[in-house]
Amino acid sequence: MAPKTLYEKIWDNHVVHESRDGKPALIYIDRHLIHEGTSPQAFAGLKAEGRTVRRPDLTFAVMDHSVPTVSKERLLPIVDIDARLQFEALEKNCRESGVRLFDMNSANQGIVHIIGPELGITQPGQTIVCGDSHTSTHGAFGTLAFGIGTSEVEHVLATQCLSQSRSKTMNIVVNGKRPKGVTAKDIVLAIIGKIGISGGNGHVAEYSGEAIRGLSMDGRMTVCNMTIEGGARAGMVAPDDTTYAYLEGRPFVPRGKAFQEAVELWKMLTTDADAKFDTTVELHTKDIAPQVTWGTNPGMVSGVTSRVPDPGSFSDLNDQKATERALIYMGLKAGTPIVDIPIDRVFIGSCTNSRIDDLRAAAHLVAGKHVARSIKQALVVPGSRGIKNQAEKEGLDKIFTEAGFEWRDAGCSMCIGMNDDVLPPHERSASTSNRNFEGRQGRDSRTHLVSPVMAAAAAIAGHFVDVREFDVANVE
Amino acid sequence: MQPFIKHSGMVMPLDRVNVDTDQMVPKQFLKALTREGFGRILFYDWRYLAGEKSNPEFVLNFPRYRGASVLLTRANFGCGSSREHAPWGVKDYGFRVILSPSYADIFYNNCFKNGILPATLTEAEIDELFKRTEKEEGYSLTVDLPNQTVSDPHGLVYKFEIAPSRKEVLLKGLDDIGTSLQQAAKIDAYEKAHAATATMYETVDVKNYPSAL
Numbered sequence: 001m002a003p004k005t006l007y008e009k010i011w012d013n014h015v016v017h018e019s020r021d022g023k024p025a026l027i028y029i030d031r032h033l034i035h036e037g038t039s040p041q042a043f044a045g046l047k048a049e050g051r052t053v054r055r056p057d058l059t060f061a062v063m064d065h066s067v068p069t070v071s072k073e074r075l076l077p078i079v080d081i082d083a084r085l086q087f088e089a090l091e092k093n094c095r096e097s098g099v100r101l102f103d104m105n106s107a108n109q110g111i112v113h114i115i116g117p118e119l120g121i122t123q124p125g126q127t128i129v130c131g132d133s134h135t136s137t138h139g140a141f142g143t144l145a146f147g148i149g150t151s152e153v154e155h156v157l158a159t160q161c162l163s164q165s166r167s168k169t170m171n172i173v174v175n176g177k178r179p180k181g182v183t184a185k186d187i188v189l190a191i192i193g194k195i196g197i198s199g200g201n202g203h204v205a206e207y208s209g210e211a212i213r214g215l216s217m218d219g220r221m222t223v224c225n226m227t228i229e230g231g232a233r234a235g236m237v238a239p240d241d242t243t244y245a246y247l248e249g250r251p252f253v254p255r256g257k258a259f260q261e262a263v264e265l266w267k268m269l270t271t272d273a274d275a276k277f278d279t280t281v282e283l284h285t286k287d288i289a290p291q292v293t294w295g296t297n298p299g300m301v302s303g304v305t306s307r308v309p310d311p312g313s314f315s316d317l318n319d320q321k322a323t324e325r326a327l328i329y330m331g332l333k334a335g336t337p338i339v340d341i342p343i344d345r346v347f348i349g350s351c352t353n354s355r356i357d358d359l360r361a362a363a364h365l366v367a368g369k370h371v372a373r374s375i376k377q378a379l380v381v382p383g384s385r386g387i388k389n390q391a392e393k394e395g396l397d398k399i400f401t402e403a404g405f406e407w408r409d410a411g412c413s414m415c416i417g418m419n420d421d422v423l424p425p426h427e428r429s430a431s432t433s434n435r436n437f438e439g440r441q442g443r444d445s446r447t448h449l450v451s452p453v454m455a456a457a458a459a460i461a462g463h464f465v466d467v468r469e470f471d472v473a474n475v476e
Numbered sequence: 477m478q479p480f481i482k483h484s485g486m487v488m489p490l491d492r493v494n495v496d497t498d499q500m501v502p503k504q505f506l507k508a509l510t511r512e513g514f515g516r517i518l519f520y521d522w523r524y525l526a527g528e529k530s531n532p533e534f535v536l537n538f539p540r541y542r543g544a545s546v547l548l549t550r551a552n553f554g555c556g557s558s559r560e561h562a563p564w565g566v567k568d569y570g571f572r573v574i575l576s577p578s579y580a581d582i583f584y585n586n587c588f589k590n591g592i593l594p595a596t597l598t599e600a601e602i603d604e605l606f607k608r609t610e611k612e613e614g615y616s617l618t619v620d621l622p623n624q625t626v627s628d629p630h631g632l633v634y635k636f637e638i639a640p641s642r643k644e645v646l647l648k649g650l651d652d653i654g655t656s657l658q659q660a661a662k663i664d665a666y667e668k669a670h671a672a673t674a675t676m677y678e679t680v681d682v683k684n685y686p687s688a689l
Contacts, residue, residue, distance in 0.1 A: 028663070198494070318551070
């Protein structure tokens with residue numbers, strides 16, 4: 001047998017139908033995750049054609065994008081009428097089709113890409129789709145997971161399959177041990193900085209190398225989560241003992257003998273030694289400093305020790321124009337040291353960085369300190385109610401609130417600003433989320449993407465700081 | 477879906493790289509329940525000033541481009557969010573064709589579900605089209621899908637590549653779901669064959685797990 005990459009193995013395992021004439025194959029979808037934002041039109045389309053949900057048992061729904069993050073607001077009628085209508089539509093669609101729904105008052109509610117792994121719905125070797133581009137997160141378990149549009153959501157509801165062509169493959173190798181203060185977020189931002197935001201277009205990425213192997217599942221999820229920001233729809237990490245240890249005992253994971261059998265199968269999910277990738281990218285952790293984005297896409301990123309770049313330093317004319325535009329939007333001058341950029345608000349949350357590891361690291365750093373006076377708001381929004389509970393058990397909520405942070409309920413929150421958690425015009429955030437596009441966190445708002453420890457340190461200092469110097473003792 | 481065969485129309489130049497789907501349809505419009513009406517809010521933050529006053533500096537509001545149906549733009553168009561609201565807005569505004577050197581994967585895919593042709597030309601060809609659009613008011617192009625050509629009234633003809641399966645979907649206005657459902661027997665067979673494998677543990681009995689579920 002010809003050697004195969006992990007992607008090719010999972011692909012081959014899921015082909016339902018493949019014609020010889022180069023048409024897309026029909027591949028089976030093991031888990032379909034849906035949320036209120038991109039599913040109503042899919043259910044409406046299904047109904048209009050007289051079709052039904054083929055596998056409600058493999059479909060999981062959650063309310064996350066527009067939910068309030070102030071707990072008591074969830075017990076009252078939702079004030080935002082458009083959001084309320086979407087919640088009601090999701091509830092009705094799930095009830096009628098028999099899809100399991102984690103509504104906003106469920107103990108398991110959370111961001112769709114947080115609760116999938118947390119509940120063990122996500123397992124190695126699966127294909128997972130969701131009408132959300134950050135579905136790439138689940139690839140951390142050695143799954144083929146990617147975001148789809150609403151028409152494809154409808155397609156999966158109707159058929160439990162998706163019409164797909166094979167992607168090219170990209171091997172992203174991160175060598176070296178991870179230094180103190182350099183997190184999974186910095187690794188993935190450095191990768192995007194290197195390949196550019198379209199560098200992965202047409203590819204499925206696989207991450208490997210010592211630095212990736214050394215990450216916890218939470219860290220691997222952060223890396224895979226932002227794969228889409230480099231253009232690749234899916235990113236994956238081959239499962240190993242870290243993966244199995246994370247999964248064991250989670251609600252939807254098989255138990256006892258069945259678990260052991262599953263692990264034996266999961267162990268086959270590796271890229272064969274002599275398999276070929278279409279593209280290979282290599283980085284070394286010694287070259288990666290804590291990262292801060294300065295522009296209006298995640299590829300506009302630098303190490304914290306550098307300066308805001310000069311548009312003239314780019315060779316491509318389109319890049320020059322884009323950089324010029326970005327600096328105007330961001331209200332930044334070329335040549336300004338990154339550490340001199342003052343910030344207004346801090347957001348620790350999103351499907352990128354709201355897991356327990358993220359909260360522990362940030363809490364550890366802020367313990368005994370206080371948010372700078374110049375900071376108007378510092379928000380911590382756990383990715384799920386499960387994570388919120390765990391953090392509260394560990395007393396992290398107290399550490400945050402004593403330091404001047406607000407401790408909120410789970411949801412997408414200020415990453416996308418579909419609820420009340422919006423970054424006001426011209427204000428500047430240090431945000432652990434995934435996109436710094438114009439208007440992303442609020443119209444005319446200015447987003448700087450950073451890791452949780454960098455966000456926490458910026459909250460304390462009031463401006464960006466090199467977390468490696470700021471608080472060496474408390475940086476993981 | 478409405479088939480796409482040939483289209484002639486005025487070109488609107490959007491001279492920016494990496495236009496993301498957040499710009500096409502910002503988040504506040506993702507709370508809709510239908511696929512309609514996104515044309516009015518396409519490129520909302522660029523197009524409107526406070527109070528929905530038309531922004532005279534944004535190209536879409538230039539009187540000379542009113543009625544354009546061919547969107548000419550730069551590399552990596554449609555990056556970011558998977559929101560299909562973006563192509564719904566593009567279509568609803570009146571664009572049938574997009575011309576760019578490259579597209580982000582999810583957006584590209586979504587176009588074909590909505591009868592929009594995202595044609596890929598080289599950087600040099602796109603540059604030339606920007607020049608011609610700028611120079612000639614009312615500059616129009618004809619996009620012929622069967623022949624895979626983009627042409628103007630002055631004799632310019634560019635060939636573009638498109639996967640044959642993508643081409644067929646647009647030409648016939650195919651309903652993907654209907655096509656896939658023709659393979660129902662194969663889907664049944666796949667499910668039967670894989671019911672007991674690691675990826676298909678669908679029979680987990682949740683009664684055994686925490687009551688919160």
